[in-house]
Amino acid sequence: xxxxxxxxxxxxxxxxxxxxxxxxxxxxxxxxxxxxxxxxxxxxxxxxxxxxxxxxxxxxxxxxxxxxxxxxxxxxxxxxxxxxxxxxxxxxxxxxxxxxxxxxxxxxxxxxxxxxxxxxxxxxxxxxxxxxxxxxxxxxxxxxxxxxxxxxxxxxxxxxxxxxxxxxxx
Amino acid sequence: xxxxxxxxxxxxxxxxxxxxxxxxxxxxxxxxxxxxxxxxxxxxxxxxxxxxxxxxxxxxxxxxxxxxxxxxxxxxxxxxxxxxxxxxxxxxxxxxxxxxxxxxxxxxxxxxxxxxxxxxxxxxxxxxxxxxxxxxxxxxxxxxxxxxxxxxxxxxxxxxxxxxxxxxxxxxxxxxxxxxxxxxxxxxxxxxxxxxxxxxxxxxxxxxxxxxxxxxxxxxxxxxxxxxxxxxxxxxxxxxxxxxxxxxxxxxxxxxxxxxxxxxxxxxxxxxxxxxxxxxxxxxxxxxxxxxxxxxxxxxxxxxxxxxxxxxxxxxxxxxxxxxxxxxxxxxxxxxxxxxxxxxxxxxxxxxxxxxxxxxxxxxxxxxxxxxxxxxxxxxxxxxxxxxxxxxxxxxxxxx
Numbered sequence: 001x002x003x004x005x006x007x008x009x010x011x012x013x014x015x016x017x018x019x020x021x022x023x024x025x026x027x028x029x030x031x032x033x034x035x036x037x038x039x040x041x042x043x044x045x046x047x048x049x050x051x052x053x054x055x056x057x058x059x060x061x062x063x064x065x066x067x068x069x070x071x072x073x074x075x076x077x078x079x080x081x082x083x084x085x086x087x088x089x090x091x092x093x094x095x096x097x098x099x100x101x102x103x104x105x106x107x108x109x110x111x112x113x114x115x116x117x118x119x120x121x122x123x124x125x126x127x128x129x130x131x132x133x134x135x136x137x138x139x140x141x142x143x144x145x146x147x148x149x150x151x152x153x154x155x156x157x158x159x160x161x162x163x164x165x166x167x168x169x170x
Numbered sequence: 171x172x173x174x175x176x177x178x179x180x181x182x183x184x185x186x187x188x189x190x191x192x193x194x195x196x197x198x199x200x201x202x203x204x205x206x207x208x209x210x211x212x213x214x215x216x217x218x219x220x221x222x223x224x225x226x227x228x229x230x231x232x233x234x235x236x237x238x239x240x241x242x243x244x245x246x247x248x249x250x251x252x253x254x255x256x257x258x259x260x261x262x263x264x265x266x267x268x269x270x271x272x273x274x275x276x277x278x279x280x281x282x283x284x285x286x287x288x289x290x291x292x293x294x295x296x297x298x299x300x301x302x303x304x305x306x307x308x309x310x311x312x313x314x315x316x317x318x319x320x321x322x323x324x325x326x327x328x329x330x331x332x333x334x335x336x337x338x339x340x341x342x343x344x345x346x347x348x349x350x351x352x353x354x355x356x357x358x359x360x361x362x363x364x365x366x367x368x369x370x371x372x373x374x375x376x377x378x379x380x381x382x383x384x385x386x387x388x389x390x391x392x393x394x395x396x397x398x399x400x401x402x403x404x405x406x407x408x409x410x411x412x413x414x415x416x417x418x419x420x421x422x423x424x425x426x427x428x429x430x431x432x433x434x435x436x437x438x439x440x441x442x443x444x445x446x447x448x449x450x451x452x453x454x455x456x457x458x459x460x461x462x463x464x465x466x467x468x469x470x471x472x473x474x475x476x477x478x479x480x481x482x483x484x485x486x487x488x489x490x491x492x493x494x495x496x497x498x499x500x501x502x503x504x505x506x507x508x509x510x511x512x513x514x515x516x517x518x519x520x521x522x523x524x525x526x527x528x529x530x531x532x533x534x535x536x537x538x539x540x541x542x543x544x545x546x547x548x549x550x551x552x553x554x555x556x557x558x559x560x561x562x563x564x565x566x567x568x569x570x
Contacts, residue, residue, distance in 0.1 A: 005492075015489070016496060021562050036565075039486060039505060039514065039529040043564040064564035068488040068505070072562060 008103035011073040018072055020079035024062040029127030031119040033146060035153045040067035040112060042075055044119035048087065048127055056087045063119070070109035074098050074116035082120055091124060091139060093117060118146050185498030187544045191385075191476055191537030192334055192362065193502055197428065198387040198538070204431035205389065208424035216421050217410065226423050233430040237394060240437050241379065242370040249395045249413045250426050254361040254382035255285040256406070257395040258328075260417070261357040261378045262289040264403030265326045266298055269355075273323030279303045279311050280520040281338075282330055286359060287516075290328075299323075308469035309338035309521050317348050326355045332363040335504060335517040335533060336468030337477025339367065346375030355401055361385055361393075365436030366444065366474060377401050381433070383425065387538060388432030392425035447475040447536050450545050454478050454534060457549045461556065467518060467531060476536040479504075481518075481527040482556050484565045490532050493555045499548055504531040 004012045024045035034041040047060040061083050063075040077098050082090045095113040099105050105113060125143045128135045188196075208229065214222035216230045234245045251257045266276065278290050280302050290300045301319050303311050311329055320327070327349050332339045342358050349356035357378035360369060364379075365386035371379060378401060383392040397403060397416070409418030436443075455478055458464055463483035482490070487503025494501050504515025505528070514528035523531075534548065 004495075012492075015492065018562060023564075032564075036526045036529075039525070041564060064562065066484065066563040066565055067486050069492045071486075072489060 006106040006109075007069060007073075010101075010103040011070065011105065014073040014076040014102065015069045018063075018076035020062050020076065020083070021064065022062050023064060024060065027062075027123075029123040029125075029130065031122030031124075031126060033118045033122055033150070034067070034071075034115050035150060036066070038153065040071045040115055041065065042067070042071065042115050042119040044075070044078070044116075044123045046082070046120075046123045046127060051086075058082050058085055058087070058090055068109070068112070070105055070112040071115065073102060074105075074112045075119070077101050078116040078120055087124055087127075090120060091136070093120060118142070122146060185547065187499045187547060189534040189536060189540065189544070189548065190500045190502050191540070192337075192474075192533065192535035194384050194390065195387045195537055196539070197389050198432060198435060200435060201388055201428045201432045205424045205428040208427050212423070214423075216423060217412065226421070229427055230421055230423060233426050236430050237381075237433055238396075240433055241364070241381075241396060242372050243396050244399065246414065247396055247399055249397055249416050250421065250429075251393045251395055251413075251417055252391055252419070252422065254283075254359065254380050254385075254393045257380035257382075257393050258283065258285045258357075258359055259289050260395055260403065260406050261380065262286065262293060262326070262328060263406060264416075265355055265357070265378070265401075266293050267404040268402040269325040270298075273321075273325045275299045275301070275321055275324040277301045277303065277316065277319050277324060277327045277329075279305060279329055281305050281309055281333055281335075281517045282328070283334060283359060283361070286328055286330070303329075305338075305520055307522050308472070309333055309336050309517065310469065310472070311340055311345070313341055313344040313348055316345060317352075320348070320352045320354055324352070324354050326357060328357040328359070330362075331358045331360040331369070332367065332474050333468065333477075333517060334362045335515060336479045336521065337362075337474040337535075338468045339363070339472045339474065342376070343374050349377075350375040362474060362477075365433055366440070366476065368440070371396055371398065378403075383429035383432060386432050386436045388429040389425045391422055392429035394429070443538065444475045447540070450536055450540060450542060451475060451478055453542075454536075454545050454549065458552060461553055464556075465527075467521065467523065476540075477533070478535070479531060479533045481523065482530045482532065483527070484563050485530045485556050485559045487529055487531050489559050490530075490555060493558065494532075494548075494551070497551050497555070499551070502533050502535075504533070505529045 027045035028048040029046045031044040043064045045062045046058050048056050049059040051057050061079045063079055065072050065075040081093050095117045098113040098116050121142050125139050212225050214226040216227035234248050238245045238248050294300045305311055331342050346356050355377045358376055359380045361380055361382040364381035377398045379396040381394050384390040405416045407418045412418050455466055458480055465481050467479040487505030491501055491503050504518045514525055518528035518531055
């Protein structure tokens with residue numbers, strides 16, 4: 001019940017003291033999602049290393065986010081959830097795990113948790129691509145959905161952006 | 171960051187700075203005092219015949235006299251309503267339905283309050299034609315453009331006096347003159363300006379004017395619509411025939427008394443208060459604009475004395491508001507993320523801001539209890555807040 005505005009205490013804690021933020025040097029993979037027109041942009045960096053059993057694990061993870069309270073909190077939370085996990089395990093993290101770990105999000109902010117899990121999925125996709133690896137079907141499918149979404153946003157706001165650019169030229 | 175956090179916690183306990191007076195204001199204690207007999211002693215229905223009713227009726231009519239006098243109107247031209255939203259709805263829908271025989275064209279602007287824009291849209295869906303005038307980069311409507319937009323079937327022009335978001339003061343005197351010349355009703359939403367700026371419905375050629383209590387240190391739940399004698403409107407609320415048959419509902423007598431007391435105080439203190447607030451406002455603007463990547467939204471001088479609105483490159487508004495809140499400062503933003511529509515402010519887009527600039531907007535609005543120390547405190551913490559959010563953001567190239 002301890003809420004600040006529409007947010008839980010956990011959301012506010014992660015927003016005020018985000019974990020694992022900042023740019024990463026030489027990441028193994030990067031996921032860039034969101035659109036500045038809509039107001040949320042997330043960049044997620046992962047460093048992947050093999051553990052003693054030969055399994056690929058997310059050794060380190062960092063994010064950079066431009067966005068609202070929920071966008072920053074979900075970014076922070078997903079880095080906590082993914083850190084130390086094998087790639088297999090990390091691929092299973094979905095938006096509801098992010099939302100539940102934060103004690104809930106207002107319905108209108110659920111898309112922020114989608115953005116966070118998309119960013120992780122994209123970072124893994126990027127890592128697998130760079131290493132010319134076989135990419136699991138669900139990761140490829142997800143990548144296509146994300147690419148589709150971002151081109152739709154660009155299309156939807158094309159006229160708007162063009163109109164504004166014109167205004168700025170004046 | 172942990173040190174910053176400690177500092178924040180320390181300050182949190184100490185500070186409580188309200189800079190959201192444009193959203194709503196606290197009620198002035200003098201107003202509370204004036205209202206208090208009307209809850210327990212003079213509580214009656216002004217329409218009742220008995221002595222209790224007569225007492226309430228006297229207070230109601232006295233209130234009507236005072237508020238009318240404050241804007242140069244006659245008492246029978248004042249309709250008390252429940253909110254500025256209601257007054258604006260009554261103006262647009264009331265005029266539209268009473269005058270559709272003369273024409274079905276209404277003119278407004280792109281930067282009006284949602285209650286005006288939504289009413290216009292609702293009328294449009296019912297066969298009315300609406301022209302929405304664009305504004306320049308300061309948010310100003312061009313009277314020449316208005317003149318050209320008026321047609322033979324135009325029945326109403328509804329343009330706000332001053333913007334609730336960016337504080338820009340519109341040239342309503344020129345607009346009123348044009349409307350009078352063309353024989354078109356002119357309504358102005360003065361929710362943000364009544365009590366802050368001089369208003370005379372006659373010299374400004376205003377036919378309908380919305381004023382609100384809770385923006386000027388009165389209670390919520392009271393507002394009025396000035397309606398010039400002879401202007402035809404249909405009521406929205408039918409019933410017992412209160413307010414000349416134009417707004418049925420038992421009078422909220424305590425709120426009306428409070429509204430009028432608040433308006434009186436505003437008028438009495440207007441000149442000094444406007445000067446004091448303008449100094450604070452301009453200090454805030456001057457200092458904030460020294461910050462990298464900051465800009466002022468709205469007009470530098472044709473501006474409400476208590477309004478400031480900025481955009482910060484590379485920073486999102488809701489995050490700024492939330493961090494400011496953790497420092498004890500109350501502000502608001504036109505960012506999409508704070509709205510229920512997930513679209514940034516229509517006003518900021520209408521003045522030509524790019525979506526990212528609109529997302530990074532912050533409104534700090536001052537009022538009767540704003541002190542210089544509070545402005546200084548905000549100026550001290552703003553760079554920290556902006557810097558902190560920029561550190562988290564992937565956009566380091568916002569300077570270009």
